Amino acid sequence: MSPPELHVIGVPGLPEVRAGDCLGDLIAEAIRRAAIQIQTKDIIVVSQKIVSKAEGRMVRLDSIRPSPLASDWAKAHGKDPRLVEVVLSQARRVVRMDRGVLIVETYQGFVCANGGVDVSNTQPGTVTLLPTDPDASAEEIRRSLEQVFPLKLAVIVSDTFGRPWREGLVNVALGVAGLNPLRDYRGGTDSWGQPLTATVIALADELAAAAELVMGKTRGIPVTLIRGVDYSETKGPGRQMIRPAERDLFR
């Protein structure tokens, strides 16, 4: 038996992405230039940052007038009130606003610090917002890529989120196309023949995490290609990965 093997390949050489760019074309071009032999069922993981840029999801902080809530809280915690205002504008619910940490549920349904609003790796004075519909973003990239390469591909749009109880951020899947983001072992049996009752693996999140290991934060590699993972092509949207409120014990 030859050992099963997974490859995560960084796609170097992407240009600085601008609003209106076709990300699928830029990625295809970079894959070709790097002489990466793309194959069917390869999974392309794309950093949210460049998706947001391509979709024009940038805000200039000097265009923002902070509310009293944003101003007061920012002042109490040494934050930029305009940034706090932008975060609140992305929220449909504030989950925690405590000890200088602002965790919201975004209107897309993600629970994350600062609503995914990011000040790093963007032009000074501007911030990026999460894509409006990350599943649609992933699907658009997948379609462009499949026009260039006549292959079955999957695309994940990823971002780094914090977690309760554990230190550090991990990369997770915001949007998914061409891949079932959850791998369901229920109904299967373990090696003793006993039923596996509660095992659903967050496949797309683990793929995003694996991709981050190659992307890094300062390396300027916002796209990776993952090969060697068996996945189902069911077009389950990434949205499925958001736990419904009625099943969530930590609202």
Added chain:
Amino acid sequence: MSPPELHVIGVPGLPEVRAGDCLGDLIAEAIRRAAIQIQTKDIIVVSQKIVSKAEGRMVRLDSIRPSPLASDWAKAHGKDPRLVEVVLSQARRVVRMDRGVLIVETYQGFVCANGGVDVSNTQPGTVTLLPTDPDASAEEIRRSLEQVFPLKLAVIVSDTFGRPWREGLVNVALGVAGLNPLRDYRGGTDSWGQPLTATVIALADELAAAAELVMGKTRGIPVTLIRGVDYSETKGPGRQMIRPAERDLFR
């Protein structure tokens, strides 16, 4: 520039692990038999399940006398009262006991469903407990491996945990040896020269997630080897990944 690349290689052929086995020796033997060319700075990720088995962390359910609390709650939710009792025995605090879900903080400090007590992939009628000190488990495996292979290696002991707000389980690092589990970008700058203020990546958790993609649940591959990740050898224990209570907003 040649693309940066990460490999995750499954180590097949491990025997059924028994209490008292030297896991490092079994893994070294399996790596040799699979003709995997191990290299310096390779990272070995080992499933908690086989670590617990080697350390004799198994409990026979018929040896357990459930408390009234365990019996009543089990009855109300269709659970095995003996299993609930074992879970409570691993807890230093109950985090949620709601809608049939029992989330505890284990005495090791992990917040997880059922205290990491697992009924799958173990002899019927027995359950496995988490290792008493997963960092020590990782260190012991690392030492045995380094005695066989004269190389600098890192070892991660991993398990799959659920998360609030998101569906599905992801593999995380319970114990770590030979590798700094957190990658700290603070003090660095982004590609615009702006300081990266709040970016600490949970490197060991992302490595565990990447490993799970190859391990699977039913494939019988409890060990993987990861190559191509640059990491610091600082012997920070995995324990560092547990967020201190005073900084945790979700206790």
